Amino acid sequence: xxxxxxxxxxxxxxxxxxxxxxxxxxxxxxxxxxxxxxxxxxxxxxxxxxxxxxxxxxxxxxxxxxxxxxxxxxxxxxxxxxxxxxxxxxxxxxxxxxxxxxxxxxxxxxxxxxxxxxxxxxxxxxxxxxxxxxxxxxxxxxxxxxxxxxxxxxxxxxxxxxxxxxxxxxxxxxxxxxxxxxxxxxxxxxxxxxxxxxxxxxxxxxxxxxxxxxxxxxxxxxxxxxxxxxxxxxxxxxxxxxxxxxxxxxxxxxxxxxxxxxxxxxxxxxxxxxxxxxxxxxxxxxxxxxxxxxxxxxxxxxxxxxxxxxxxxxxxxxxxxxxxxxxxxxxxxxxxxxxxxxx
Amino acid sequence: xxxxxxxxxxxxxxxxxxxxxxxxxxxxxxxxxxxxxxxxxxxxxxxxxxxxxxxxxxxxxxxxxxxxxxxxxxxxxxxxxxxxxxxxxxxxxxxxxxxxxxxxxxxxxxxxxxxxxxxxxxxxxxxxxxxxxxxxxxxxxxxxxxxxxxxxxxxxxxxxxxxxxxxxxxxxxxxxxxxxxxxxxxxxxxxxxxxxxxxxxxxxxxxxxxxxxxxxxxxx
Ligand SMILES: Nc1ncnc2c1ncn2[C@@H]1O[C@H](COP(=O)(O)OP(=O)(O)OP(=O)(O)O)[C@@H](O)[C@H]1O
Ligand SMILES: [Mg+2]
Numbered sequence: 246x247x248x249x250x251x252x253x254x255x256x257x258x259x260x261x262x263x264x265x266x267x268x269x270x271x272x273x274x275x276x277x278x279x280x281x282x283x284x285x286x287x288x289x290x291x292x293x294x295x296x297x298x299x300x301x302x303x304x305x306x307x308x309x310x311x312x313x314x315x316x317x318x319x320x321x322x323x324x325x326x327x328x329x330x331x332x333x334x335x336x337x338x339x340x341x342x343x344x345x346x347x348x349x350x351x352x353x354x355x356x357x358x359x360x361x362x363x364x365x366x367x368x369x370x371x372x373x374x375x376x377x378x379x380x381x382x383x384x385x386x387x388x389x390x391x392x393x394x395x396x397x398x399x400x401x402x403x404x405x406x407x408x409x410x411x412x413x414x415x416x417x418x419x420x421x422x423x424x425x426x427x428x429x430x431x432x433x434x435x436x437x438x439x440x441x442x443x444x445x446x447x448x449x450x451x452x453x454x455x456x457x458x459x460x461x462x463x464x465x466x467x468x469x470x471x472x473x474x475x476x477x478x479x480x481x482x483x484x485x486x487x488x489x490x491x492x493x494x495x496x497x498x499x500x501x502x503x504x505x506x507x508x509x510x511x512x513x514x515x516x517x518x519x520x521x522x523x524x525x526x527x528x529x530x531x532x533x534x535x536x537x538x539x540x541x542x543x544x545x546x547x548x549x550x551x552x553x554x555x556x557x558x559x560x561x562x563x564x565x566x567x568x569x570x571x572x573x574x575x576x577x578x579x580x581x582x583x584x585x586x587x588x
Numbered sequence: 589x590x591x592x593x594x595x596x597x598x599x600x601x602x603x604x605x606x607x608x609x610x611x612x613x614x615x616x617x618x619x620x621x622x623x624x625x626x627x628x629x630x631x632x633x634x635x636x637x638x639x640x641x642x643x644x645x646x647x648x649x650x651x652x653x654x655x656x657x658x659x660x661x662x663x664x665x666x667x668x669x670x671x672x673x674x675x676x677x678x679x680x681x682x683x684x685x686x687x688x689x690x691x692x693x694x695x696x697x698x699x700x701x702x703x704x705x706x707x708x709x710x711x712x713x714x715x716x717x718x719x720x721x722x723x724x725x726x727x728x729x730x731x732x733x734x735x736x737x738x739x740x741x742x743x744x745x746x747x748x749x750x751x752x753x754x755x756x757x758x759x760x761x762x763x764x765x766x767x768x769x770x771x772x773x774x775x776x777x778x779x780x781x782x783x784x785x786x787x788x789x790x791x792x793x794x795x796x797x798x799x800x801x802x803x804x805x806x807x808x
Contacts, residue, residue, distance in 0.1 A: 297716055299712060299715060299716060322718075323718035323719070323720065324718065325718075326715070326716060326717065326718035327717065327718040329716070330716075331713070331716040333709055333712070333713065335707075335709050336709075337707065337709035337710050337712060337713035338710075338713075339710060339728065339731065339732060340732065341731045341732050341734060341735075341805075342731070350717065350727070351717045351718075353727070354717060354718065354719050354720075354723055354727070398713075398717075402717075402718075408716075
């Protein structure tokens with residue numbers, strides 16, 4: 246669907262030269278929601294803008310549905326861009342046009358007949374839940390509503406790809422969730438492939454299937470969201486995961502860890518997916534002669550799959566605890582002892 | 589000696605008519621030249637939709653040169669060219685040529701400034717939609733800048749009223765001519781005052797009208 250091969254992007258020249266992208270290779274599959282996360286200045290905007298050639302890469306290939314879009318003539322590129330919708334952090338709506346006028350714009354550029362435009366815009370506004378706002382101007386709308394207009398406009402030409410450049414970064418958490426829900430619905434209803442860049446890990450957690458971590462113009466980690474959250478490898482990925490899944494052990498519990506002995510041992514347990522639906526801890530408490538005490542943890546949902554990260558205190562004889570741990574291993578649950586001062 | 593006001597009023601009306609026609613025609617022609625100049629100055633700059641360093645540099649330099657010639661010198665220097673175009677260098681029609689040479693680059697700059705205020709993000713959205721450069725200019729740049737363009741043209745018109753008074757003084761007729769020949773050269777202070785008052789009124793009315801129109805467009 247979207248393939249980037251060894252994309253490099255350089256701004257400026259001479260001594261002021263900045264290499265914003267250093268050989269980026271990625272492959273977004275059809276119908277996928279692919280996230281790129283990175284800190285400010287990592288090159289996220291540069292990357293997404295290379296996909297529709299708003300920025301021209303210094304070298305490398307951009308393939309959209311197998312078409313090398315850098316080889317296209319200007320008029321062919323414009324046709325191609327109509328199949329790639331884009332939404333922006335600052336919405337980029339025309340302030341001189343109504344909601345209707347904004348959503349109709351891509352269709353007007355295409356010289357579609359008025360009746361068709363009317364029908365399509367109405368349909369789109371209904372889809373994004375703004376059918377009653379057609380006559381309003383952007384300045385009369387909230388941020389979330391503006392982004393919905395942006396989404397409706399991006400969908401007007403029935404694109405097969407939607408690019409989201411920090412689409413929710415200007416919105417409050419609640420509005421962010423509703424816009425993300427809308428994006429999910431777009432994928433479900435139209436099967437659109439979505440590439441989104443963000444610095445907010447909760448956005449990745451809430452809707453992405455796969456994620457790439459961008460650092461200083463390089464992709465340092467690429468994984469399914471579930472795998473990245475359960476087992477981030479690079480420090481930067483760990484930091485990002487930590488922004489939404491706080492797995493740091495609170496100071497109050499640190500003392501317990503330092504006091505553990507052979508009858509009193511603390512483990513970190515990471516559940517993914519189905520494992521969370523079994524009453525694992527209560528089963529253990531019944532099956533083995535150990536007391537189980539959850540000290541700390543979070544349970545959240547990743548792509549509709551529950552995901553938990555718990556710090557648990559097992560009290561019992563060394564043998565019983567060993568047996569319990571062995572049982573947990575058998576359940577496909579990741580478990581590891583938390584050692585004093587090793588967190 | 590008492591001043592004959594009854595003979596003066598028709599003269600004043602005639603002068604006002606001349607000023608109005610001088611200003612409207614020179615506004616029309618200088619806008620026809622100046623608006624495309626402003627658009628070209630914006631779209632050919634680095635990183636814009638039709639970036640072309642050569643065109644931009646050349647046009648920019650020409651505008652700067654024209655803009656730096658004082659109007660009173662331009663008025664005289666352009667006489668041969670005026671003769672070529674209008675056939676004469678005296679009269680209201682002849683005054684329009686130096687006025688356009690003065691106002692077109694000025695309008696070009698004003699339009700350029702207005703268009704530069706348009707949010708870059710909007711242009712980017714237009715490009716991402718697959719709009720042609722022409723569509724970007726007509727459907728995005730100009731509509732988004734319209735209310736500021738109206739203000740720019742108001743300023744240019746007022747500038748033209750001032751310049752037309754000067755052009756009138758060297759043979760173009762109009763209110764400026766009247767104020768100078770009677771008021772200044774014949775020491776009829778009353779005439780000067782009445783004429784100036786009329787010019788002030790022109791400017792006030794225009795500015796108010798421009799402000800209202802611009803606000804209306806913004807609200808739309
Ligand atoms: N037009 C430009 N000219 C020069 N340098 C640029 C330009 N655009 C981006 N850069 C540089 O390229 C690097 C990557 O910028 P980019 O905007 O892609 O980062 P980002 O990850 O989107 O950051 P942010 O989260 O702040 O938007 C930065 O060092 C930036 O300064
Ligand atoms: Mg950015």
